[in-house]
Amino acid sequence: MTRKKITVIGSINMDLVTETRKIPRAGETVLGDSFHTVPGGKGANQAVAAARLGADVTLIGCVGQDAFGEELVKHLSNQGIHMDYVRMVAHQPTGIASIIISDGDNRIIVVPGANNQVSPELVEEHENIIAKSDIVLLQLEIPLKSVEKAIEIAKKHNVKVILNPAPIQALSKELVQKIDYLTPNEHEQQELLISASEWSEQEKKDLMAKCIVTKGSKGVMIFQNGEKEISGYKVEVVDTTGAGDTFNGALAYSLSLGIELEEACRFANAAGALSVTKLGAQGGMPTKQEVEEFLEIQKERKG
DSSP, rough: OOOOOEEEEEOOOEEEEEEEOOOOOTOOOOOEEEEEEEEEOOHHHHHHHHHHTTOOOEEEEEESSHHHHHHHHHHHHHHHBBOTEEEEESSSOOEEEEEEETTTTEEEEOOOGGGGOOOOHHHHTTTHHHHTEEEEEEEESSOOHHHHHHHHHHHTTTOOOOOOOOOOOOHHHHHHHHSEEEEBBBHHHHHHHTTTTTOOOHHHHHHHHEEEEEGGGGGGGEBBTOOOEEOOOOOOOSSSHHHHHHHHHHHHHHHHOOOOOOHHHHHHHHHHHHHSSSSTTTTOOHHHEEEEEEEEHHHHHHO
């Protein structure tokens, strides 16, 4: 069977993670417990999730001409992702997220760096890649104008678009009309509705009809043909980082195969549940076999 082509256009970061028992006050120095660098960025995470399930994934984005950029390109290539269209830019560093973890809580500072160089012009350069895709998967960690350009090109070539609206920002009516699926979490869904408060009732209904709302352990809510709730799965939680990105990558993979939305959401939900049982955003992302085996076990338990 020909592997389905998914093009992810989005952010590529290196996460700089420090664990400490005490968060320093202004002017204070404390000793931390551990430090590690972890590949991240919503675009890269979602690309890894889809690739690990078996999709033919191309990533479009930017990294800096620095050690982090080189490491990330190598790492993502090793995940089976086509990296030919990731540009290394000289005038911006690779995007980073500085994460401090203390007592189960985290504080995060994101410096987009090279991700801001994913311009509409760069997206337009790769129209032929978008045109050959079965699904285009986007997030909002690159400039909104570039997201708009990608959606415009995808629609021109009748390619389905999934937009994960994170980090949340207001979307225009015109943009929403061109998107096939929106995947906000509960908080992002509320923000979308607030930003659409001046829209007509029909326009708000059209917005909601495109929403697949992720609710963590509580599952997923679909609004395409009236409300439909898909239950979550009970698993041993180790690290929830990247669960939403795993869901989006798995959803893109399932929909690219022509699977009905409800069934695709069940599959993506299972992938997201499995991802939280291991450490790291990308470290816990499952293979197709792992998801299928997990779903089989869940069926047997219900039976």
